[in-house]
Amino acid sequence: MNTEVEPGAGSPFPEVHVKQEYAEIQKWAREFATREILPVAEKIDRTDEYPLQLQKKMGEYGLLGISVPQEYGGLGLDLMGAVVVGEEIAKASLSASFLMGVQNGLAANVIAKFGTSEQKSKYLPRLAKGESIGAYGLTEPGAGSDAAAISTKATNDGQGYVINGSKMFITQGMVADVVVFFARTGAAEDGAAGITAFVVEKGTPGFRVGQKLEVMGARGTGTAELVFEDCRIPPSNVIGHPGDGFLIAMTILGESRIGAAAAAVGVAEAALEQSMAYVKKRNIFNRPLSKYEAIRFMIADMATRISAARLLTLHAATVQASGGDFMKEAAMAKYFASETAVWVCERAIQIHGGYGVSKMLPLERFLRDAKILDIVEGTSEVQRWILSRELLDR
Numbered sequence: 483m484n485t486e487v488e489p490g491a492g493s494p495f496p497e498v499h500v501k502q503e504y505a506e507i508q509k510w511a512r513e514f515a516t517r518e519i520l521p522v523a524e525k526i527d528r529t530d531e532y533p534l535q536l537q538k539k540m541g542e543y544g545l546l547g548i549s550v551p552q553e554y555g556g557l558g559l560d561l562m563g564a565v566v567v568g569e570e571i572a573k574a575s576l577s578a579s580f581l582m583g584v585q586n587g588l589a590a591n592v593i594a595k596f597g598t599s600e601q602k603s604k605y606l607p608r609l610a611k612g613e614s615i616g617a618y619g620l621t622e623p624g625a626g627s628d629a630a631a632i633s634t635k636a637t638n639d640g641q642g643y644v645i646n647g648s649k650m651f652i653t654q655g656m657v658a659d660v661v662v663f664f665a666r667t668g669a670a671e672d673g674a675a676g677i678t679a680f681v682v683e684k685g686t687p688g689f690r691v692g693q694k695l696e697v698m699g700a701r702g703t704g705t706a707e708l709v710f711e712d713c714r715i716p717p718s719n720v721i722g723h724p725g726d727g728f729l730i731a732m733t734i735l736g737e738s739r740i741g742a743a744a745a746a747v748g749v750a751e752a753a754l755e756q757s758m759a760y761v762k763k764r765n766i767f768n769r770p771l772s773k774y775e776a777i778r779f780m781i782a783d784m785a786t787r788i789s790a791a792r793l794l795t796l797h798a799a800t801v802q803a804s805g806g807d808f809m810k811e812a813a814m815a816k817y818f819a820s821e822t823a824v825w826v827c828e829r830a831i832q833i834h835g836g837y838g839v840s841k842m843l844p845l846e847r848f849l850r851d852a853k854i855l856d857i858v859e860g861t862s863e864v865q866r867w868i869l870s871r872e873l874l875d876r
């Protein structure tokens with residue numbers, strides 16, 4: 483019994499309340515999600531295998547290069563476009579939205595915003611079309627939230643850089659052809675100022691995939707450890723200027739947090755839509771579940787919180803588009819939307835009773851996926867910390 487409803491079917495959110503062009507982009511993304519992603523979403527989660535075929539199709543459709551400038555083969559959409567698309571894709575499968583978010587929003591975005599023209603020409607066209615798989619390596623075994631404490635070392639020996647260290651929990655790490663990563667070129671005491679951004683390609687001697695990491699949600703996204711052992715890369719693999727790496731990492735993460743918030747909204751909407759369909763057809767004590775006030779109010783609360791999360795997300799994207807400082811808005815949207823997704827998915831399971839906790843329905847997957855969003859790209863605590871710093875210390 484898999485009663486998974488199509489994205490948008492019976493949705494209380496049929497339209498994006500922004501410009502018409504975004505409504506068209508939403509429709510374009512929803513068509514692909516319904517046709518290509520929904521049918522394989524459960525299998526990706528169950529097998530935890532990287533969905534290479536889907537990745538290829540996403541690349542051909544343009545989803546993996548939505549923000550890459552058109553001159554480099556992407557669609558050249560702004561962040562609002564990426565948000566609208568990301569919500570639709572996550573509604574069908576958070577794992578698929580991770581493929582898009584990491585490729586487009588993280589790896590390609592670093593190169594597009596900070597790379598040299600040679601780096602852009604070399605990497606972006608293939609990333610945009612999904613012919614290369616990209617990853618973003620910041621987190622390490624000993625440094626996640628405190629990214630300025632990374633210890634992967636890049637030693638300049640006059641001819642190039644020699645990299646030693648490892649990266650942890652890297653999405654698409656198992657399969658990546660191109661990895662944008664961050665390493666310490668200065669002393670540990672330099673903190674954030676001693677970090678530089680680099681790019682490394684699969685097959686470079688001294689660079690390898692370490693262990694595959696199995697996680698509870700966003701499964702099938704090739705999460706892995708990446709290892710550098712005397713890996714030599716030329717100076718031309720530096721992205722931006724030496725010492726600017728932390729700034730680059732945080733600038734890009736600020737944008738991608740808005741994307742993560744949109745994904746959380748998508749997951750929560752999927753859980754709500756499934757619940758709305760279910761309560762109308764499930765009879766209990768001779769009445770549809772939808773006639774019980776306790777259930778009706780749960781649905782009302784779910785829809786209200788999702789709308790609030792969605793508005794925060796769209797607002798953050800609007801502030802980003804205006805060129806203003808959007809760190810506060812991104813932090814608010816990211817933690818509120820991911821916590822909302824967890825809350826909504828938990829309610830959705832309650833509404834479905836035994837079916838909710840069973841593997842017959844996708845609801846338990848939605849909850850596991852939602853929890854991942856509470857952790858990646860800066861945990862909820864880190865977002866509150868950023869926010870409180872912006873509010874109290876500036």
Ligand SMILES: Cc1cc2nc3c(=O)[nH]c(=O)nc-3n(C[C@H](O)[C@H](O)[C@H](O)COP(=O)(O)OP(=O)(O)OC[C@H]3O[C@@H](n4cnc5c(N)ncnc54)[C@H](O)[C@@H]3O)c2cc1C
Binds near residue numbers: 857
């Ligand atoms: C599925 C998945 C995919 C990922 N993909 C990537 C990727 O592609 N690239 C990448 O670089 N990283 C990736 N990550 C790593 C992710 O960004 C980190 O896991 C996350 O930032 C948290 O870091 P940590 O795991 O080291 O936890 P820690 O930093 O050790 O945090 C532990 C706890 O301390 C809390 N904490 C931290 N700071 C504060 C504070 N100031 N005040 C109060 N509490 C605090 C945290 O909220 C958390 O509850 C991924 C992780 C997962 C699970």
